[in-house]
Amino acid sequence: MPDDVTIYEVGARDGLQNEKGIVPVQAKAEFITRLLAAGLPVVEATSFVHPQWVPQLADAGELMAMLGEEGRHLPVLVPNERGLDRALELGLRHIAIFGSATETFAQKNLNRSLDEQFAMFAPTVTRARAAGLDVRAYVSMCFGDPWEGAVPVEQVVSVGRRLVDLGASQLSLGDTVGVGTAGQVSGLLDAFNAAGLPDEVLAVHFHDTYGQALANAYAAWQHGIRTFDASAGGLGGCPYAKSATGNLATEDLVWMFRGLGVETGVDLDALVATSTWMAGILGRPSPSRVVTALAPR
Ligand code: HMG
Ligand code: MG
Numbered sequence: 001m002p003d004d005v006t007i008y009e010v011g012a013r014d015g016l017q018n019e020k021g022i023v024p025v026q027a028k029a030e031f032i033t034r035l036l037a038a039g040l041p042v043v044e045a046t047s048f049v050h051p052q053w054v055p056q057l058a059d060a061g062e063l064m065a066m067l068g069e070e071g072r073h074l075p076v077l078v079p080n081e082r083g084l085d086r087a088l089e090l091g092l093r094h095i096a097i098f099g100s101a102t103e104t105f106a107q108k109n110l111n112r113s114l115d116e117q118f119a120m121f122a123p124t125v126t127r128a129r130a131a132g133l134d135v136r137a138y139v140s141m142c143f144g145d146p147w148e149g150a151v152p153v154e155q156v157v158s159v160g161r162r163l164v165d166l167g168a169s170q171l172s173l174g175d176t177v178g179v180g181t182a183g184q185v186s187g188l189l190d191a192f193n194a195a196g197l198p199d200e201v202l203a204v205h206f207h208d209t210y211g212q213a214l215a216n217a218y219a220a221w222q223h224g225i226r227t228f229d230a231s232a233g234g235l236g237g238c239p240y241a242k243s244a245t246g247n248l249a250t251e252d253l254v255w256m257f258r259g260l261g262v263e264t265g266v267d268l269d270a271l272v273a274t275s276t277w278m279a280g281i282l283g284r285p286s287p288s289r290v291v292t293a294l295a296p297r
């Protein structure tokens with residue numbers, strides 16, 4: 001159905017990457033299995049980044065081996081050829097590279113300049129595509145950057161265009177620090193469309209720092225976007241982005257789409273139960289309003 005939406009679940013990766021206490025690998029595997037069982041069609045599992053940069057995800061290899069065949073079709077973050085090698089060794093089929101729209105965040109998150117990041121991604125994507133893998137690309141800091149302030153739309157579009165030209169099949173536009181508002185969303189999507197990237201190639205990735213994530217998702221849906229990143233229970237935050245808080249909660253998004261009569265395929269009760277269970281492991285309640293409303297007391 002053309003009006004169905006796809007929720008790209010990032011809780012196990014974006015949601016957990018910022019957690020200080022290491023979540024046991026068995027709990028991560030169970031989290032992913034439960035998210036899949038709740039009907040989420042795409043569950044990003046982990047990151048093959050430098051383990052010292054993101055210690056929480058240092059167990060990526062172990063986790064994917066534990067998930068076995070089920071894990072092979074789940075996307076994982078890969079910044080460079082070393083990360084790709086690790087993913088290929090495990091027979092994984094979907095990777096996601098992650099670029100920055102700003103110079104400062106490219107340095108802080110990738111230890112590269114804005115231009116240098118493409119030199120790191122180019123051979124990674126070429127080799128991945130040659131091996132038959134699918135490649136998603138993220139652009140971070142699309143709506144504002146804590147160090148540089150407003151980010152010119154042309155700069156965001158140029159970075160996104162370059163990532164797609166490298167061979168990415170989908171581009172996820174990240175509001176890494178959650179500062180964007182609905183008017184900006186439509187403006188940026190119009191600019192991408194004008195640059196030859198239609199809504200079908202685009203996804204949106206909102207963080208909820210200023211409480212705008214759901215309104216932004218609605219604006220994107222009205223524009224024609226049909227792939228939405230979200231994180232179970234609203235977990236999340238980027239370790240290298242000052243002030244980034246949780247992602248848009250998957251439950252909040254599912255509740256909105258249910259009200260609109262838009263099919264997500266997600267079993268909301270199973271998802272709430274999963275997020276409530278994970279909140280118990282993390283030792284604090286989910287910030288999601290829908291989880292709070294629906295969780296059994
Ligand atoms: P670097 O230090 O410049 O790496 O880090 P290097 O290429 O100079 O290599 C140095 C050493 O690291 C070498 O080892 C490499 O083998 C090793 P040595 O020869 O010294 O023994 N190495 C690796 N080991 C394991 N896996 C790897 C890897 N790469 C190199 N993949 C690097 C560059 C990109 C690796 C580093 O900056 C990094 O890992 N960054 C990741 C940061 C991160 O994960 N951030 C969070 C995800 S992004 C995000 O959350 C935003 C998003 O959600 C969208 C949004 O919200 O906007 C996606
Ligand atoms: Mg993010």
